[in-house]
Amino acid sequence: MKLPETQVAVLEAASADDPTPVEQIAEETGEQVQAVAGAAFELEDEGLLAVTERTETEYALSEEGETYAYDGLPEHSLWVGGLSNDAVDEPIELGQAIGHGGLEDEAVEIALSNFARKGMGTIDSGTIQVDPDFDLEGDAERAILEVLRGEEGELDPGEVDEDALASLERRGLVEREESTVREVTLTDEGVTAMMEGVEVAETVGQVTPELLTSGEWEEVEFAEYNVQADAETVHGGKSHALREMSERVKDVLVGMGFEEMQGPHVDADFYINDCLFMPQDHPARNHWDRFALEEPATIGRENLPPDLVDRVEAAHRDGVGPDGEGYHSPWDEDFARALALRGHTTNLSVRHLAGLAEGDLEPPQRYFSIEKAYRNDTLDATHLLEFFQIEGWVMAEDLSVRDLMGTFTEFYEQFGITDIQFKPHYNPYTEPSFELFGRHPETGELIEIGNSGIFRPEMLEPLGVEADVMAWGLALERLFMLATGAEDIRDVHGTLVDLDFLRNEEVVY
Numbered sequence: 143m144k145l146p147e148t149q150v151a152v153l154e155a156a157s158a159d160d161p162t163p164v165e166q167i168a169e170e171t172g173e174q175v176q177a178v179a180g181a182a183f184e185l186e187d188e189g190l191l192a193v194t195e196r197t198e199t200e201y202a203l204s205e206e207g208e209t210y211a212y213d214g215l216p217e218h219s220l221w222v223g224g225l226s227n228d229a230v231d232e233p234i235e236l237g238q239a240i241g242h243g244g245l246e247d248e249a250v251e252i253a254l255s256n257f258a259r260k261g262m263g264t265i266d267s268g269t270i271q272v273d274p275d276f277d278l279e280g281d282a283e284r285a286i287l288e289v290l291r292g293e294e295g296e297l298d299p300g301e302v303d304e305d306a307l308a309s310l311e312r313r314g315l316v317e318r319e320e321s322t323v324r325e326v327t328l329t330d331e332g333v334t335a336m337m338e339g340v341e342v343a344e345t346v347g348q349v350t351p352e353l354l355t356s357g358e359w360e361e362v363e364f365a366e367y368n369v370q371a372d373a374e375t376v377h378g379g380k381s382h383a384l385r386e387m388s389e390r391v392k393d394v395l396v397g398m399g400f401e402e403m404q405g406p407h408v409d410a411d412f413y414i415n416d417c418l419f420m421p422q423d424h425p426a427r428n429h430w431d432r433f434a435l436e437e438p439a440t441i442g443r444e445n446l447p448p449d450l451v452d453r454v455e456a457a458h459r460d461g462v463g464p465d466g467e468g469y470h471s472p473w474d475e476d477f478a479r480a481l482a483l484r485g486h487t488t489n490l491s492v493r494h495l496a497g498l499a500e501g502d503l504e505p506p507q508r509y510f511s512i513e514k515a516y517r518n519d520t521l522d523a524t525h526l527l528e529f530f531q532i533e534g535w536v537m538a539e540d541l542s543v544r545d546l547m548g549t550f551t552e553f554y555e556q557f558g559i560t561d562i563q564f565k566p567h568y569n570p571y572t573e574p575s576f577e578l579f580g581r582h583p584e585t586g587e588l589i590e591i592g593n594s595g596i597f598r599p600e601m602l603e604p605l606g607v608e609a610d611v612m613a614w615g616l617a618l619e620r621l622f623m624l625a626t627g628a629e630d631i632r633d634v635h636g637t638l639v640d641l642d643f644l645r646n647e648e649v650v651y
């Protein structure tokens with residue numbers, strides 16, 4: 143007969159005459175108790191083994207019981223203390239007996255009640271008369287405590303005084319513990335099998351079609367799984383940490399009452415710059431940091447709304463209002479029609495402000511976008527050629543710098559960022575303007591996290607907006623760095639990403 147290894151070991155360790163506890167077999171065979179029990183039940187199914195269960199009761203001293211087992215029971219101490227020096231049958235002061243007996247605190251109470259219960263003498267109006275014939279040695283409670291105190295502290299169930307044991311349990315000196323003991327005995331069939339010879343079946347790691355069709359699977363032993371063994375890490379797909387950050391930002395902004403705006407990545411300079419009251423000779427406009435388009439390089443004249451073009455041109459030349467200044471410099475519509483990858487997402491704000499204004503814009507309004515902006519920067523730990531800008535604006539009557547700062551404080555707090563600083567700045571399209579800085583949690587350095595301000599009338603009037611508008615562009619990557627402690631943005635996106643970082647980065651906000 144072929145059987146799994148553990149079953150063979152159990153059969154060999156079992157006997158036909160004496161029931162053997164499973165624990166003992168485990169110890170002899172070096173198997174786990176669980177494995178031996180499992181094998182025993184399988185062998186029982188095969189009829190080779192009988193498994194019996196019985197409850198075993200064990201007694202042990204409690205902490206208090208242990209003290210009395212060594213120092214004597216309090217009532218015994220009282221009895222000894224109550225023995226008068228002179229005449230054995232004379233009562234003595236109770237206080238004296240307690241003192242002699244070395245009894246203190248709650249032991250006094252315990253001694254008195256048990257002294258009375260066991261009839262060790264009489265206590266009467268402050269005096270105690272011990273019964274000199276009381277047999278301390280013969281006290282069954284004491285005998286039990288002493289057995290349990292010993293090295294082989296096992297009570298022999300046949301010999302033990304049941305009442306005394308029950309009393310000790312009630313007194314909390316002895317604790318009872320019950321356990322189930324499983325024992326195995328070889329059946330006649332088992333004995334026969336052993337005599338005929340039992341072999342260990344080979345171990346199989348995987349079920350194969352052959353094993354199944356041949357029926358051999360019934361004979362073989364399947365290898366056990368070691369669920370604790372190291373396994374190769376499998377990296378499942380997950381959304382990019384920056385994407386998760388962006389989703390979180392969206393949730394926060396929507397929670398703050400903002401609606402999302404979308405718009406073109408490639409746009410006319412008109413929307414990227416001119417509508418923002420950026421002078422056409424502004425360095426950033428023909429600077430190398432702008433990604434111009436080769437084909438098509440411009441859009442047709444018909445693609446820009448003529449009224450808007452006229453109003454923007456007038457603002458550039460002469461400013462707005464009766465005291466308007468403007469730039470008094472030439473303004474060329476062809477220049478405004480040049481196409482480029484947007485260097486900021488403020489073109490979206492412009493388009494939305496202009497479009498909404500046409501539809502009779504009523505404050506308050508709140509809009510945001512989290513979209514890519516493109517700049518021909520020099521790559522370093524904090525700059526990429528493209529980045530995600532968190533653009534946003536609020537239109538309302540009478541906005542102040544306080545509103546702007548309050549909005550940022552509320553926004554960054556959601557990401558646990560409380561140390562933000564504002565630095566006065568200059569943008570052609572906002573007045574006042576502020577750059578925002580945050581402290582990097584790892585390096586402690588202040589890093590720029592955004593730019594903001596209140597749009598100038600020179601920008602808003604041509605768009606047809608009458609209320610105040612505060613606006614900003616924040617870098618998602620910089621927020622990410624502050625929130626996660628990432629030190630180099632190139633680890634996070636671009637061509638040099640650190641896959642390990644991204645795999646292991648749990649973005650917790």
Ligand SMILES: N[C@@H](Cc1ccccc1)C(=O)O
Binds near residue numbers: 485616
């Ligand atoms: N466009 C600005 C951000 C900004 C938007 C709106 C108002 C003020 C500032 C930038 O890219 O830095």
